[in-house]
Amino acid sequence: MPTFVVEYKYSAETSSGRDDHRTDHRAWLRELERRKILRSSSPLADHSGATLIVDGPDKASVERIVAHDPFALANLIEHVRVEERAT
Template identity: 30%
Template sequence: MPYFAVLYDYAPGSDPLREHHRAAHRAYLNETDHGTVAVVATGPWSDGEPGALLVVSAPGPGELHAMLDRDPFRLHGAVAQRRIRSWTPVTGPWA
């Protein structure tokens, strides 16, 4: 199944929103029943930039968009922009 790198850019001033919805956001990403979509790894940028990276396996972008649209961070306006790039790992455990 193809992999995708999802880059979240957080909305300016969304710190209180993210703090309030962080537990629901993480619980949602950790759910095992996203149909054909599997969340492989997630986490915020460690350099202080407001955003995060999600690595996701999905049959295609349609299923991925549908799953990400239900993320509490997106539902409550914490994500200003979401960029999705298809990704082909050639080394490592996901290759």
């Protein structure tokens, strides 16, 4: 199954909203790990975004998965980039 790098970009204005939804976001990440979809995730050091490493059949499927992130559902992500990782 292909592996994808997902990059989130946040705006400073959404910081308090991310704090409000962080527990749900982390639960969502844990569920993806349990289902063997998420390989790794980490916020950027400056808190301006995050990187996720995700397995999925294709880019569209990964985009659909990411759309269910509580941060995405609350419109707290300014930009999402999904790229297939070279093997």
